[in-house]
Amino acid sequence: MSAWKTSATYLAKQGLIRAGMEAVALSRAGRLLPQAAGRGMILTLHHVRPEQGPRFLPNAHLSVTPRFLAQAVEAALEAGLTPVQLHDLPRLLADPQDSRRFVAFTLDDGYRDNIEHAAPVFRRFAVPYTIFITRGFIERTRTIxxxxxxxxxxxxxxxxxxxxxxxxxxxxxxxxxxxxxxxxxxxxxxxxxxxxxxxxxxxxxxxxxxxxxxIVNDLVMTADELRALSADPLFRAGAHTLTHVNLARVDEARLAREIGQSAEAVAGWCGYRPESFCYPYGTREAVSTKTQAAVVEAGFACAVTTRPGVLRPRDRGAPALFPRVSLNGHYQKKRYVEVLLSGIPFIGSSRSSAPFSQ
Ligand SMILES: [Zn+2]
Structure with missing residues (x-):
C-alpha cells in the first residue's frame, strides 16, 4: 500500500487530477503521442471487493470493485498490451527482437477478497497476476x-x-x-x-x-487459502516482507530477515521460491540503495516500487526498481485507465537511473 494524504488540499488535488484525466481522455492525446506509452505498465491493486458503504474510508484509494477491475483489464487489452506475469518482464524487455507492450497486474498485501473477487476476473480474461504476500499478515503475527x-x-x-x-x-x-x-x-x-x-x-x-x-483474520487470506489459490496457473505469489515495515528504516539484520524469511514462507506455502518482491510503501523514502542491494542479493528477478510511470527500455537494466501505476479507488472509470495506459500523465516524471537512492 502507499501513502495517505487526508487533508482538504488533498481532496482538492483529487478533483484536479480527475479534471486532468477527463481532459486527456477527451483530447484522445494518447493516439497522438504513442511513444508516451513506453513498453507498457505494471498496475497496482490492493482490495478488490464490492463498494463499501458511505462511511469514513481513509483507505478508499486502496479498494476497487470487481467491475472496475474487469474494465481495467479490458482497457489494457483494447490498448494492445500483452498481459504477462510480472517476473517475466526483465527477460521480455531485454529481448531486442520483441517490441510488444506489456501489462502486469499486481495486488499487494494478500487480501482474501483477491480470491473471491479478483481471481475470477483474471480467469475470465486469462490474465496472469501476482499477489504480494506479507508473512506476518498470513500468520496473524502482525496487524495492519x-x-x-x-x-x-x-x-x-x-x-x-x-x-x-x-x-x-x-x-x-x-x-x-x-x-x-x-x-x-x-x-x-x-x-x-x-x-x-x-x-x-x-x-x-x-x-x-x-x-x-x-481485522487481519477478516481481511487477509489464510495459509490454507493461499495454498489453494496456488492451484490457479495464472497466479504467482511475490514476497512482501515479514511485517510490512519500511525497509529503509530497519537495520541490516532485520532487512535480511524481512526479505529472506518472507521468501521462504511463500516457498513453503506455494511450492516455489517467489521471483518478485514488493517494497512496503514503495516510496522514495522506503526504498534505499541498501534495500535495493539486499533485494538483488536475495536473487529476485524483479522488485516493484510505487514510483508511477510506464515501463521504458532502460527499466530492463533496473529490475529492482520497476515503476508501478495504482488503480486508485478514487478514480474508478475505464477512461481513466485508458489515460494512465497512454503514459501521458507520466511525461516529464523523474527518470534518473537511481531515483530512490537516499
Ligand atoms: Zn503493502
Missing part, C-alpha cells in the same frame, strides 16, 4: 495499522492515544477530525519506530473494543 486505524476512527467521537508523550484525548467526531486523526496516526508510523507505532495504535483500538488481529 491502516486498517486498525480506520476501524478505530469509525463510530467513536474521541479516543485516548499515547504517541509517546503521555496519553491524550484525540477528537474523532467529525469527518475533518477523523481525517486529521488518521493523518496523525499515519504520521506517527512514519516518524517513530514502526513496531512501536503499530503497538500504540493496536493498544488504542483494543481500549475501544476493537481486536486488531481479528
Amino acid at each position: 495499522w491502516w486498517e486498525t486505524a480506520e476501524a478505530l476512527l469509525t463510530g467513536i467521537s474521541s479516543f485516548t492515544f499515547d504517541s509517546g508523550a503521555g496519553p491524550e484525548r484525540v477528537s474523532s467526531a467529525t469527518p475533518v477530525e477523523r481525517h486529521h486523526a488518521f493523518a496523525r496516526l499515519a504520521g506517527l508510523v512514519h516518524a517513530i519506530d514502526e513496531d512501536e507505532a503499530v503497538a500504540r495504535i493496536d493498544e488504542a483500538a483494543r481500549d475501544n473494543g476493537i481486536d486488531p488481529v481479528g
Whole structure:
C-alpha cells in the first residue's frame, strides 16, 4: 500500500487530477503521442471487493470493485498490451527482437477478497497476476495499522492515544477530525519506530473494543487459502516482507530477515521460491540503495516500487526498481485507465537511473 494524504488540499488535488484525466481522455492525446506509452505498465491493486458503504474510508484509494477491475483489464487489452506475469518482464524487455507492450497486474498485501473477487476476473480474461504476500499478515503475527486505524476512527467521537508523550484525548467526531486523526496516526508510523507505532495504535483500538488481529483474520487470506489459490496457473505469489515495515528504516539484520524469511514462507506455502518482491510503501523514502542491494542479493528477478510511470527500455537494466501505476479507488472509470495506459500523465516524471537512492 502507499501513502495517505487526508487533508482538504488533498481532496482538492483529487478533483484536479480527475479534471486532468477527463481532459486527456477527451483530447484522445494518447493516439497522438504513442511513444508516451513506453513498453507498457505494471498496475497496482490492493482490495478488490464490492463498494463499501458511505462511511469514513481513509483507505478508499486502496479498494476497487470487481467491475472496475474487469474494465481495467479490458482497457489494457483494447490498448494492445500483452498481459504477462510480472517476473517475466526483465527477460521480455531485454529481448531486442520483441517490441510488444506489456501489462502486469499486481495486488499487494494478500487480501482474501483477491480470491473471491479478483481471481475470477483474471480467469475470465486469462490474465496472469501476482499477489504480494506479507508473512506476518498470513500468520496473524502482525496487524495492519491502516486498517486498525480506520476501524478505530469509525463510530467513536474521541479516543485516548499515547504517541509517546503521555496519553491524550484525540477528537474523532467529525469527518475533518477523523481525517486529521488518521493523518496523525499515519504520521506517527512514519516518524517513530514502526513496531512501536503499530503497538500504540493496536493498544488504542483494543481500549475501544476493537481486536486488531481479528481485522487481519477478516481481511487477509489464510495459509490454507493461499495454498489453494496456488492451484490457479495464472497466479504467482511475490514476497512482501515479514511485517510490512519500511525497509529503509530497519537495520541490516532485520532487512535480511524481512526479505529472506518472507521468501521462504511463500516457498513453503506455494511450492516455489517467489521471483518478485514488493517494497512496503514503495516510496522514495522506503526504498534505499541498501534495500535495493539486499533485494538483488536475495536473487529476485524483479522488485516493484510505487514510483508511477510506464515501463521504458532502460527499466530492463533496473529490475529492482520497476515503476508501478495504482488503480486508485478514487478514480474508478475505464477512461481513466485508458489515460494512465497512454503514459501521458507520466511525461516529464523523474527518470534518473537511481531515483530512490537516499
Ligand atoms: Zn503493502
